[in-house]
Amino acid sequence: MxxxxxxxxxxxxxxxxxxxxxxxxxxxxxxxxxxxxxxxxxxxxxxxxxxxxxxxxxxxxxxxxxxxxxxxxxxxxxxxxxxxxxxxxxxxxxxxxxxxxxxxxxxxxxxxxxxxxxxxxxxxxxxxxxxWGDSVNPVDPTLLLTVEADGYRLNGAKRFSTGSGVGEVIIVNALVQGGENDGKVLAFVLPTDREGLELVDDWDYLGQRLSASNSVRYSNVRVDAAEILGEVTEEPVSTLLIPGLQLAFANFYLGIAEGALARGKQLLLGRKNAWFLSTAPTYSRDVIFQRTLGELKARTAAVAALVEKLGRAYDLLIAKAGDVTAEERAELAVAIAEAKIVSTETGVEVANRIFEVTGTSSTSNDVGLDLYWRNVRTHSLHDPVDYKKIEVGQYFLHGEAQPISLYT
CATH class of the missing domain: 1.10.540.10 (Acyl-CoA dehydrogenase/oxidase, N-terminal domain)
Incomplete structure (x- = not known):
């Protein structure tokens, strides 16, 4: 086994x-x-x-x-x-x-x-x-796999298990206790209707409300040997999963920013009058509002150019499989960290400042412009962006990569 x-x-x-x-x-x-x-x-x-x-x-x-x-x-x-x-x-x-x-x-x-x-x-x-959902949140106590005949028993709990509420299966990481795999962390797949697996519908947060990111509890859950994918190691190609997920984050922060801009544009063009001190015929013709949107649009376009470049680079490195080196892995991970930084800050800024051009009426609950800010503000707290800045700065100064983890 x-x-x-x-x-x-x-x-x-x-x-x-x-x-x-x-x-x-x-x-x-x-x-x-x-x-x-x-x-x-x-x-x-x-x-x-x-x-x-x-x-x-x-x-x-x-x-x-x-x-x-x-x-x-x-x-x-x-x-x-x-x-x-x-x-x-x-x-x-x-x-x-x-x-x-x-x-x-x-x-x-x-x-x-x-x-x-x-x-x-x-x-x-x-x-x-x-x-496929997951149950791997690393800031919670470690899940434990106890060896039994031809398999294991899983015990513990994980919060923030995205997709678990609607997924047919979830991928889980857990530490093995006993047996020949003692001390290893294994990745395995469980059906969400497995006996002893409890889906706790407790995801009630500011944003990302429909991400099915509830908690999961495990009480003597049977894990068959055939359900094990493999060991979680520091092999370069296998550890590219986490930078890839971080790049996915950058893309949906960018998408939220683009959505907020599009909705803001729609609302601004719908305003038929102008501020009483302005000489412009409408708000959308006022250079103050044009300047604000121009700034936010340019920053969003810059993020788009970066993530598109990195998406292609990610495919090329993944294709090398076992030939990926630790140095290549580190270089791409840091580049993705750069994208995570600018996409986070741009996404939050755009979703916040879009209200500057849409006015008080756009804060009405039936408009829903706040949905963009609530979503990006919630998920952008997934891991502190300041640590991404340190990761980039350390690599730039000393060529030193951060230790591999479920965040880097």
Whole structure:
């Protein structure tokens, strides 16, 4: 029952997205976003588990975008997935988060499982239409796996388990006690209806209300040996999962900023008069408001250029699989940390300052402009951006990377 720790010989991801691939999935994501936009505010206020939204993602094909074509998926690239996340965030940051976490939970197959075992996992996720949640929050006490015949028993609890409320399966990390894997952290997959696994519907926060990020409790949950993906190690290619997830964050912060700008523009153009001290005929013709929007738009465009570049770079490095070096991994992780910094600050600033051009009337509860700020403000606290700044500064000054963790 020992878990192999050999380097991954390959990943199923190769090359970069074609123009055709990007065009197709942009159209799919845009259609989904338009559907989400219709009642985003109403759904946010209800604060219910997003089962209908999960089904929308499933029926659109977005859940299987990254599954290799040889196993029944779309055979897409991370660059395309990042863009889909960004487009959805224009309309609904919660569902963009749900999709982002799904992608990196699902592709844990490639990051953790031995190559010869990956095909069966990919085929199962397609056949059953799985949405993948997670239960790996590292700031909670460690989950414990206790050895028993042909498997384990899992005990403990995790908060902030994104997607667990609506996912068919969740990926879990836990520390093994006893046996030949004693002291190892294993990644494994559990169905959310497993006996002893309790989904606690306690996600009631300022924003990202529909990300299904509730708590999960485990009471002597059976974990079969066949449900183990592999060991969580510091092998360079397997540890690229976390920078990839951080880049997904940058994309949905960017998408929220773009959504706030679009909604702000709509509201500003709808204002028919002007401030009484202005000589402009309308608010939208007032250079003060034009200047503010110009500044916010330019900053958002700069973030977009950076994350698009990094999406392509991520695909290229993932394709090297076991040949990825620690130095290459560190360089890309720091570049993604830079994107995390500017996307966080730009997203929060845009979602906040958009009110400067839309006026008091835009704070009405039925307008819902606050949804963008509440969403980006909530998730941008996931890990302190100041530590990302330190990570970048340390690498720039000394060429020293931060220790590998579930945040770096």
């Amino acid at each position: 020992s878990v192999a720790t050999a380097a991954l010989a390959r990943t199923p991801f190769t090359g970069n997205a074609t123009t055709g691939e990007l065009t197709h999935w942009r159209a799919v994501a845009t259609e989904v976003a338009q559907s989400l936009a219709v009642d985003a505010l109403e759904r946010d206020r209800k604060n219910e588990q997003p089962h209908a939204e999960a089904q929308l993602l499933r029926s659109s094909g977005l859940l299987d975008l990254l599954v290799p074509a040889e196993f029944g998926g779309a055979g897409g690239h991370f660059e395309t997935a990042f863009e889909a996340i960004r487009i959805l965030a224009n309309a609904d940051g919660s569902i963009a988060q749900l999709l982002a976490y799904h992608y990196f939970n699902q592709t844990g197959i490639a990051f953790y499982a031995p190559a010869k075992q990956q095909g069966a996992w990919w085929e199962r996720t397609v056949a059953h239409g799985w949405l």
